[in-house]
Amino acid sequence: MKWLSLLLLVMLILHPLSAQANSLEHALTACRAEQNALKRLVCYDDIHLTNKAELPAAVSGTTSDPRANAADVKGASTAQPDAAAAKAKDSASERFGLEHQRQPEQASxxxxxxxxxxxxxxxxxxxxxxxxxxxxxxxxxxxxxxxxxxxxxxxxxxxxxxxxxxxxxxxxxxxxxx
Missing domain, CATH: 2.40.50 (OB fold (Dihydrolipoamide Acetyltransferase, E2P))
Structure with a gap:
């Protein structure tokens, strides 16, 4: 009886995993069949996001928010960065890619x-x-x-x-x- 209940328990645990593997395989096949490259990329992204959402946080060891993981790894106690660092990051991101353009103070x-x-x-x-x-x-x-x-x-x-x-x-x- 113990063996039968153990076998039943193992089958119940593995059944959702095999169903998830079958659905993942089906979804990947559907994405491969897509001819448009952009739609195919979006399809693969959707598969990744749905599979990531299905994994429980305890099994994956991470949460769905990468910023929270970074805070845990760094051991940061504050959730909000200081205003000066945020302003510097914003100005750097606004200038990104514009290095080659002429500056307004330079004569042409x-x-x-x-x-x-x-x-x-x-x-x-x-x-x-x-x-x-x-x-x-x-x-x-x-x-x-x-x-x-x-x-x-x-x-x-x-x-x-x-x-x-x-x-x-x-x-x-x-x-x-x-």
């Missing part, structure tokens, strides 16, 4: 008057402006320029700079030497 274009023109050993144009800045051409294209003319230095792509003039429609890429 400056105008100078040419004071000296020369060429280096590679026959690249070297221009000195009235404020003492020296800019060197990157590349080998021809650019018409004369002493006393006003030219603009504009910010280009990927941190580069371009030298241009309103008189002609040419632009060359330049790099600041001094």
């Amino acid at each position: 274009e400056l105008s100078f008057i040419v004071s000296k023109i020369s060429y280096n050993n590679r026959k690249e144009l070297v221009v000195e402006f009235d404020n003492g800045q020296v800019w060197r051409q990157q590349g080998s294209g021809h650019y018409p320029i004369a002493v006393g003319e006003q030219h603009q230095i504009k910010r280009g792509m990927l941190g580069g700079f371009n030298l241009s003039n309103a008189r002609n429609n040419r632009t060359i890429r330049v790099q600041r030497e001094r």
Whole structure:
């Protein structure tokens, strides 16, 4: 009689687990059959969330709130972070991904008057402006320029700079030497 009751008890315990495994297998098969990638991902997420909700907290060893688990692991006694840390986190998350964009205080274009023109050993144009800045051409294209003319230095792509003039429609890429 003991064996029969023990066998009955084991079957009662294992029956819900096998039913859960069958339902999980059925749900995974349904997700695999989905052709749309986004819908398939949502299907897998739903399976994960439903299976996580079905597990009791005592068996899984965790609660459904990951923040509560982190507080338990760290041994934190306070549930609310201080206001300064929250504000710093918010400002960091607001700036995330915007590092490459120009800052509003930076000028995008400056105008100078040419004071000296020369060429280096590679026959690249070297221009000195009235404020003492020296800019060197990157590349080998021809650019018409004369002493006393006003030219603009504009910010280009990927941190580069371009030298241009309103008189002609040419632009060359330049790099600041001094």
